[in-house]
Amino acid sequence: KQEVTQIPAALSVPEGENLVLNCSFTDSAIYNLQWFRQDPGKGLTSLLLIQSSQREQTSGRLNASLDKSSGRSTLYIAASQPGDSATYLCAVMSGYSTLTFGKGTMLLVSP
Amino acid sequence: GAVVSQHPSWVICKSGTSVKIECRSLDFQATTMFWYRQFPKQSLMLMATSNEGSKATYEQGVEKDKFLINHASLTLSTLTVTSAHPEDSSFYICSAMTPSGFRGGDTQYFGPGTRLTVL
Numbered sequence: 001k002q003e004v005t006q007i008p009a010a011l012s013v014p015e016g017e018n019l020v021l022n023c024s025f026t027d028s029a030i031y032n033l034q035w036f037r038q039d040p041g042k043g044l045t046s047l048l049l050i051q052s053s054q055r056e057q058t059s060g061r062l063n064a065s066l067d068k069s070s071g072r073s074t075l076y077i078a079a080s081q082p083g084d085s086a087t088y089l090c091a092v093m094s095g096y097s098t099l100t101f102g103k104g105t106m107l108l109v110s111p
Numbered sequence: 112g113a114v115v116s117q118h119p120s121w122v123i124c125k126s127g128t129s130v131k132i133e134c135r136s137l138d139f140q141a142t143t144m145f146w147y148r149q150f151p152k153q154s155l156m157l158m159a160t161s162n163e164g165s166k167a168t169y170e171q172g173v174e175k176d177k178f179l180i181n182h183a184s185l186t187l188s189t190l191t192v193t194s195a196h197p198e199d200s201s202f203y204i205c206s207a208m209t210p211s212g213f214r215g216g217d218t219q220y221f222g223p224g225t226r227l228t229v230l
Contacts, residue, residue, distance in 0.1 A: 004154075036221075043117075043204055043223035044155075089155070097143065097208055099219060101154040 002027045002094050006102035013080055014110055021075040021105045023090030028068050031097075035064050035075050036089040038104065044089065048075070080109045114138055115207050117222035124195055125230055131191045132225045134205030140185035141207035145219060146178075149202040161188045195229045202226055 003026045013019055023033070032051045036044040048057045048064040050073070056065040063076040077084060087104040094100065114137040124130050134144055142163050147155040159180050161167045167180035177199075179191040188207075192199055206219040 041202075041224075041226065044221040046218075046221070049218065091155075097219070098157065098160075099145070099155075099206075101156075103152070103154045 002030075002092060002098075002100040004090055004092055004100050004102035006088075006090050006105050008105055009103065010106040010108075012108045012110065015080060015082060017080050017109075018076070018078050019080055019107075021077070021088050021090075021107070023073040023075070023102055025071045025073075025092045025100070027094060028071050029094055030068065031093045033064075033066050033073050034091045034093070034099075035062075035073075036091065038087045038089055040087075047088075077107075080107075082109050082111050085109050113209070113218075113220045115141075115205065115220045115222040117203075117205055117225050119225060120223065121226040121228075123228045123230065126196050127194055129191055129193045130195055130227060131189055132203055132205075132227075134188045134190070134207065134222050136186045136207040136220070139207075139209050141188075141209065142185065143208040144182055144188040145206045145208070146180060146188075146190050147204045147206070149204060149224075155204060158190075192227065195227070197229045200227055200229045 005024050007022045034049045035047045050057045050066040061078040066073045087106045089104045091099045091101045116135045118133045144161045146158045149155045158173045159167045159169045161180050161182040163182045169175045182188040204224040205222045
């Protein structure tokens with residue numbers, strides 16, 4: 001059974017810092033990995049999707065990497081801003097389009 | 112594009128009543144929709160997979176008689192929580208998947224979620 005772990009569970013940084021969120025998964029037989037953002041009481045916003053054949057994806061200040069063989073992914077956020085404060089979820093797709101989510105990293109960026 | 116809506120966004124009901132939550136794909140047809148449940152500070156847990164025109168597939172530990180899922184059309188799936196109890200209070204999120212080959216094929220697009228509180 002696929003298990004996804006995210007470290008750290010919570011992170012507090014001052015504005016402007018670069019930061020890295022970590023995600024690991026137990027079964028490397030995945031189709032893709034996706035990073036989401038979730039604001040309190042809200043749904044999910046997809047940030048980046050990395051196909052299993054890819055190594056990384058970039059969108060603006062966000063960069064996600066994938067090392068499928070070791071079961072790891074990182075989400076790099078450059079020059080963090082208070083508006084980046086949210087919970088970041090990592091999810092892997094395996095089986096027939098089944099998504100398994102981690103518990104998330106709660107990020108607080110202070111001005 | 113690829114917008115998914117949910118209705119209602121929040122609902123409060125008395126214990127023992129039934130609640131229906133709708134999930135709609137607004138600008139695409141979704142052959143498959145998924146229902147998730149999220150407890151505070153916890154991950155999203157898949158409850159069931161719903162395919163248009165067929166019975167839903169429930170994950171282990173999810174009572175199919177309690178959580179009724181209907182996927183009557185390519186743009187609408189409903190989740191009915193029957194005889195709701197306080198322990199059913201949670202955040203319910205649906206997602207819709209586009210047919211293979213369209214906009215990435217196996218991408219799930221998520222709704223904004225429904226907060227259910229059972230008194």
